[in-house]
Amino acid sequence: MPTQSDPAPCAEGEDLYECRDCLTRLCSNDRVMSCPDCGGEMENLSKPRLQ
Numbered sequence: 001m002p003t004q005s006d007p008a009p010c011a012e013g014e015d016l017y018e019c020r021d022c023l024t025r026l027c028s029n030d031r032v033m034s035c036p037d038c039g040g041e042m043e044n045l046s047k048p049r050l051q
């Protein structure tokens with residue numbers, strides 16, 4: 001059963017990314033590998049959990 005327990009500030013279908021260096025956040029439909037601000041590594045915060 002899908003539940004919206006942790007609503008993301010992104011549109012449906014988009015993933016939320018956060019820069020590990022400067023903590024810039026952005027939403028994108030595509031994979032974001034590097035931060036547009038500092039070029040640091042981006043982490044996908046919307047990554048589905050694997051169990």
Ligand SMILES: [Zn+2]
Pocket residue numbers: 019020021022023024035036037038039040
């Ligand atoms: Zn950054």
